[in-house]
Amino acid sequence: MWELAYALELRVQLPHVDLPGFAGGEVHPGVALPSEPTAAAQELRRQWGLGEGPVTHLVRRMESHGIVVVLPAEADAAASTVDAFSSRSACPLVILTRNRANDVYRHRFTAARELGHLVLHGDATGDSRQEREADAFAAEFLTPQASIQPLLPRRMDLTYLADLRRTWGVSVHSLVYRCRELGLISDATASRTYQRLRALDGQPGFAPEPVSSYTGEQPTLLARAFDLAVQETGLNMRDLAQQLAWTPARVRELLGMPDTRPVLRLV
Template sequence: MSNQDIIPGLEERDITPRSVCDGFDPSRLTQARRLAELTKKELAGHLGVTPAAVGQYETGVSRPRPDLIPRLAELLNVPMKYFLIGRPSSRLDSSMAYFRSLRSTPKAQRERSLAFAEQVWELTFALEKRIQMPLVDLPGFAGGEVHPGADLSEEPSTAAQELRERWGLGDGPVTHLVRRMESHGIAVVLPPEADPSASSVDAFSTRSPRPLVVLTRNRADDVYRHRFSAAHELGHLVLHSDATGDNRQEREADAFAAEFLTPRASIQPLLPGRMDLARLADLRRAWGVSIHSLIYRCRELGLISDATSSRAFQRLRALNGQPGFTPEPVSSFPGEQPVLLRQAFELAAQDSGLTTEHLAHELGWKAERVRELLNVHDQRPVLRLVK
C-alpha cells in the first residue's frame, strides 16, 4: 500500500512551515483549538498575537506567519500537516447534535465534543474508502441524512415499538444493544479515558453523514445507565430532525428509551404491584436496565404512587453498594462496547496492510490519535534500557 498525499504532489519531506502557510485550512485551526479547549484569547496569548488575529486565521481573512506554524502545532498537539487544506471534513454545530442538558453544558465543552465527532467522521470516511461497513438501517435515513418521522410514528413509545419490530427484536430484553446499533449502521464511539470530554459531557448524537452516537465515559461505571443513554440517543435520531436541547425533546427521548428497552406489554406483568426492590434487582439483570429506571417505569405505568416511588428512591440510595445493588462496569459486558471502527481497521489491515501510521498520514493526525479513536494499542515491542 502506498500512502496518500495530503495535497497532490506534496511529499512528507516537503511539508514545511512555508508550505503549510501557503496551504493553510482555517477550519482545521478551529477544530484543533476546540479539541484543546482553548479560547481564541488563550491561544493568542500563547502565540503572542491578538485574539482578533486568531479570529482572522479561523475565518480565512489572513493566515498565520510561517514562523507561527510550528508553535501552533506544538500548542495544539498536532503535526504541522494537520493544518493543510485538501482533506475531506465535516463541520458540525450545536443544531446538528443532541446534547443532554444542552443549556447547562458549557459552550467550550460542546464545541470540543463536536470537534471530536468531526474527527470520528473523518476516521470513518477514511475506513469506508477501504471497507464496506453495515448499511444504515434507520427509519428515515436517506442520502446521508436522517429524516425523522418518515417511516416511524412521531409518538415516542409507538416509534420504539415500530423500531423493535423493524429490527426483529421480539418482545423480550434487548441484548448487546451497542453492538446491535452498530450492526444497523450506527457508528458508536466511547472516547478514550484520557479525553477531557469523557467526564464532562454526557452522551450525545449527530445525524449526518452517518448516524453517530458518542457514549461518554462518565457513565461507563454502570452498564445499565450506559445502555439507557444509548437508547436515549437512538430515540433522538429517529424522533427529532433538529437538536433544540429543550425539555420536550429530552422527555421524548427518555420515553422512547424506556419503551425500547422495556416494552410496556412485556414488562408490566413482571413488575411488582407493591414495591419490592429485590424483585427489581432481578429484573435489572434480566432486562439490562437500572433499578432506578424500573421504579420510574412502575410509577409511569400507574403501579405505584408518586409518594411510593419517592420512598423507593430513598431506599435505593441507602442500598447502593450492597450485593445486587452495585453498579456494574461496561468493561464486563463486551456486547455494550463499540467495535465497528476497530474491526473495520483490522479488516483493512488484513486485506491491504493498512496501519495506523498510514491513516495518520492520510488524516494529518498523529498516529497516537488514530490509535486512541480506534481503541487499538501500539503493537511494536518496547525497548527498555537498563540503567
C-alpha cells in the first residue's frame, strides 16, 4: 500500500500529514502528544478541532489529515484473526479488515485504536500493555469522559444505550464497558449486561450495521488520487500497474475499484 501511495503521490499532492510528532517520515512518540493514552486522545481531539461531541466520519477524517486508510473488499483467510494493522515507516498507514466482523461500530473503534497506535507506539510490536493503551486512547477519542459520563445511565437501560450508540458511533458493548470503567456500574452489573446483550444479538437496535451503509467510514483517498491523476496527468491503470510491476487487477483491488467488465458464465 505504501508503494501504491508513493506512486500516486508522484503525480498528485496528497493531503498534508497532520499527525502530531510526524515530520520527515518519522513519528517521535511523546514529542507532540502526551504519552498517557487518555491525555493523548484529548490533545489530538483539540489539535484536530473536534470539539466535545461525537466524531463523525472517522475514516474520512483520518484521510483528510494525511493518514492513508485501506479497507480491502474481502476478508483475508490468511490473516483471519487480524482486525487491523498500522505502520508509519514511510507514511501513516492504517489497514482495516473485514476478517472479524462487518459492523460499523467495531470498525470505527478499530480505526481509532490504530490511530492510537500511530501516535503512541509507531511500528513497535504490539504487546498487551500497548493494546490496552490503544483501547484507552480509542475510548477517550470517540467518547470523551467529560462529554459521555453525564449521558451514561447508572442503571442499565439497553434501549437507551442503543440510541446512544447511534449518536456517538460506538457499540453498546463499548458503552457498557465505559460505564464500568468510569465507576458507574459494578463488575457484576456489567457481566449481567453483557449476557443480556448476547441474548439480544441480531435484534433491532442491537444487530451489526454494515460498513457499506456509511460512506464516511469507507476510505476514498487513494481512489480519488488516482482519478485526479487520470484527469490531470493522463495516467491510466495499465501504466500505473507497469510502474509497480503488478497486474492491473491487483491495482484495482488495492484502490478499491471493482472490475466493471461483464462476467461470462458457462452453464
